Amino acid sequence: MAKDKTQYTCNECGGSSPKWLGKCPHCNAWNTLIESVAESSAPAKNRFASLAKTAEVTTLADIDATDVQRTPTGHDELDRVLGGGIVEGGVVLIGGDPGIGKSTLLLQALDSLQRAGQKTLYVTGEESGAQVALRSRRLGLDGSQVSVLAEIQLEKILATLDHVRPAIAVIDSIQTVYSEQLTSAPGSVAQVRECAAHLTRAAKASGTAIVLVGHVTKEGALAGPRVLEHMVDTVLYFEGDTHSSFRLIRAIKNRFGAVNEIGVFAMTERGLKGVSNPSAIFLSQHSEPVPGSCVMVTLEGTRPMLVEIQALVDSGGPSPRRLSVGLDRDRLAMLLAVLHRHAGVACMDQDVFVNAVGGVRISEPAADLAVMLAITSSLRGKPLPKGFIAFGEVGLAGEVRPAPRGQERLKEAAKLGFSVAVVPKANLPKKNDKAFDGMTVHGVDRIDEAMELARSLA
Numbered sequence: 089m090a091k092d093k094t095q096y097t098c099n100e101c102g103g104s105s106p107k108w109l110g111k112c113p114h115c116n117a118w119n120t121l122i123e124s125v126a127e128s129s130a131p132a133k134n135r136f137a138s139l140a141k142t143a144e145v146t147t148l149a150d151i152d153a154t155d156v157q158r159t160p161t162g163h164d165e166l167d168r169v170l171g172g173g174i175v176e177g178g179v180v181l182i183g184g185d186p187g188i189g190k191s192t193l194l195l196q197a198l199d200s201l202q203r204a205g206q207k208t209l210y211v212t213g214e215e216s217g218a219q220v221a222l223r224s225r226r227l228g229l230d231g232s233q234v235s236v237l238a239e240i241q242l243e244k245i246l247a248t249l250d251h252v253r254p255a256i257a258v259i260d261s262i263q264t265v266y267s268e269q270l271t272s273a274p275g276s277v278a279q280v281r282e283c284a285a286h287l288t289r290a291a292k293a294s295g296t297a298i299v300l301v302g303h304v305t306k307e308g309a310l311a312g313p314r315v316l317e318h319m320v321d322t323v324l325y326f327e328g329d330t331h332s333s334f335r336l337i338r339a340i341k342n343r344f345g346a347v348n349e350i351g352v353f354a355m356t357e358r359g360l361k362g363v364s365n366p367s368a369i370f371l372s373q374h375s376e377p378v379p380g381s382c383v384m385v386t387l388e389g390t391r392p393m394l395v396e397i398q399a400l401v402d403s404g405g406p407s408p409r410r411l412s413v414g415l416d417r418d419r420l421a422m423l424l425a426v427l428h429r430h431a432g433v434a435c436m437d438q439d440v441f442v443n444a445v446g447g448v449r450i451s452e453p454a455a456d457l458a459v460m461l462a463i464t465s466s467l468r469g470k471p472l473p474k475g476f477i478a479f480g481e482v483g484l485a486g487e488v489r490p491a492p493r494g495q496e497r498l499k500e501a502a503k504l505g506f507s508v509a510v511v512p513k514a515n516l517p518k519k520n521d522k523a524f525d526g527m528t529v530h531g532v533d534r535i536d537e538a539m540e541l542a543r544s545l546a
Contacts, residue, residue, distance in 0.1 A: 094270055096121040123278035125269055156344055159255070159297075162200025165353055165362035166193065168391075169324060169337050171345015174201075174256055174297045178344065179288050181262075181317065182337075183302040184326025189335055190301050192227065193353070193360045194258045195220070199229045201256055209254040213240040213264030227359040240274060242267040242283045246290055254296055259287065261301040262316075275303075281315060288319050317341060329447055334369055335360065336448070339389070349389030367394035367504060370446035376474075380466030383477045383506070384458035385497035386450050392493070392500040394477070396445040397455065399462035404439035414444030415455065423482060427460050430486030431539045435467065454491035456482035457510065460535065461542055473545050475507035478538070480515070486535045490514035495521075502527045508545060510538055 096105045098121055103114030111118050158173030167173050170180070184190050198208040212220055217236045224232050235252065239245055242265050249257060259265065265283045266274040273279070284300065291298040300320065317323050323341040328334055337351040352366035363369060371383065371394055380399045385392050397415075412420045420442055427433045442459055444450050457480035465472050479497060481489040491497065494515030501509060502524050513531035517524050532538045 094123055094125055097124050098122075123270055123272045123276070125282065158344075159201065159206060160204075161197040162204065163193070163197055163360075163362055164364075165351030166197060166337065168389075169339045169345075169349050169351040170322065171339075171342055171349070175321070175344050176255075176297060177292050177295045178297050178322065179291050179320040180297070180299045180322040180324065181302055181320040182299060182324040182326065183304045185304060188326045188328060189353070189355060189360050190326055191215075191260055192223070193337075194260065194299060194301070195224060195234070196227060196229070196359050198234045198256065198258060199224070199232045202232065202234050206255040207235075207253070209235045209237060209249070209252055209257040211237045211239060211245055211248075211257060211259050213238075213259075214261060226357075240264045240266060242286055246286060249290055249294065249296060253294065256297045256299070258299045259301065261303060262287075263303045284316050284319055327447075327449070332447060334363070334446065346389045350391065366391075367500070370395040370444075370448055372396050372398075372445055377471035377476075379469050379471045380462055382458045382462040382465065382472055383501075384455055384479045385477060385501055386448075386452060386455065386479075387493060387497070392497050393448075394501060394504060394506075395448055395450065397458045397462045398443045398445060399459065399466045400439075400441045401435060401463060401467040402439045402441075404437060408435070408437055409439045409441075411440070412442040414447070414449050415442055415459065416451070419453070419456075420459070422484070423456055423460055424463070426482055426484060426486060426535060427463065430534070431460075431464075431536045433464050433467065433539065435463065438467065452491075453481040453489075454479045456480065457488060457512075457535075457538060461510070461538065464539060464542065465546075470543075470546050472542060473508055475505065476510075476545070477501045477506045477508070478510040480510075480512040480532075480538075482535055488512045488532050488535060488538060498524060498527070498529065510541055 096108050098112040098114060100117040100120045101115035103112060105113060105121060108121055112120050156175045158175055160167050160173040182190055198210055202208045210220065217238045220236050237248055262280055262284055263275040266279050267282050270278050270282060287298055321343040325338045325340055327336040327338055333355045335353045335355060339347055339349045341347060352363040353360040354363050382397050383394055384397055386395050410417065410421055424435050424440060440463060458478045460482060461472065461478050479491050481491060483489055490512040494511060495517060498509060498517060507527055509527060509529045511529060511531060513533055516529060516531040530541055532541060
């Protein structure tokens with residue numbers, strides 16, 4: 089097959105050049121020329137004739153739309169993040185730090201799918217077939233019939249997909265795949281974008297579900313062009329410390345399910361195992377309540393989870409530090425200002441450290457009330473009562489705003505044995521709701537009310 093001509097296109101102005109230049113000759117921007125396949129010089133009539141015949145305008149009411157059929161992977165936590173399972177013809181992009189468990193989980197999922205009667209293919213570009221086989225034996229996948237292909241050339245991979253016709257294929261990883269049509273090295277922006285586009289088209293045309301493994305940058309974002317995330321149907325991120333046994337998979341984008349859904353796994357000698365009750369790993373096992381600790385209920389997608397917020401307030405000197413792990417640092421500074429102005433709790437000369445236990449990251453504002461109660465508890469050296477939880481958003485005027493799906497949060501806390509809750513008044517349960525028997529729920533409108541209530545309960 090003749091090699092297509094390539095050209096270099098500027099990301100800023102769209103201008104093209106026949107060769108790579110450090111500075112775009114059209115807009116003088118530096119390092120913006122990206123290699124791409126030059127468009128065919130065939131007449132427009134011939135190029136678009138076939139497309140014109142197949143294009144058809146249809147109203148939404150006339151389109152037969154049914155729920156997509158899903159294939160369970162055999163791992164409940166992975167199915168939860170995917171929205172119920174693998175979708176035929178869907179393309180999933182999964183990224184994470186090296187050694188966090190991406191290849192391990194996907195190999196386990198392929199083995200489960202293969203044992204359920206699905207045809208699977210594992211394409212490895214970073215390891216040999218023998219290395220993949222050794223890993224499968226370490227994971228206890230004896231006698232696995234998963235097909236393995238060690239190849240990095242796109243054209244050969246596409247030919248194999250067309251010949252084998254698997255139901256699910258894994259490409260590990262997209263940064264190692266290259267196309268002969270481009271002269272740039274594997275992993276470059278042009279190669280990653282072009283290879284992902286070809287694989288996506290192959291998935292849609294054949295119905296094969298394809299999972300792309302992607303590298304991440306030092307900042308934790310997926311390496312390569314941002315357009316890669318727009319091409320695929322689902323984007324998953326592996327999170328967690330490699331020194332910890334727990335891993336989180338978070339859905340950032342999902343055309344077939346809820347976003348911000350998470351799956352929790354524990355790394356064992358036999359691979360990754362799903363954690364059915366993740367609240368247990370995010371709570372510290374204190375025999376008695378300690379100052380600076382407050383439990384909150386956060387929502388991750390459709391799942392309510394209990395997370396312990398810990399705060400440490402210590403004398404800081406002329407330049408006090410404000411440090412948060414798992415929470416937004418700017419929001420912490422804002423909450424300290426609200427705490428001073430509307431509740432009379434001053435931390436101006438104190439170092440304030442806030443941590444979400446278990447390595448979980450909390451981005452929703454419903455953590456505000458728990459953070460402020462933990463800070464106040466640490467500053468005064470008095471613990472909150474045993475079995476205490478709190479959640480709610482705090483505004484700049486000192487008001488406590490309701491959190492979404494407050495009833496589900498309270499039910500999760502009651503199920504795990506918590507007996508005292510401080511929540512926004514709008515989240516108070518109905519009086520005749522028996523799901524909250526044994527739990528005392530206090531509603532507050534303002535942050536100073538919450539502080540007075542916490543002092544009286546302690």
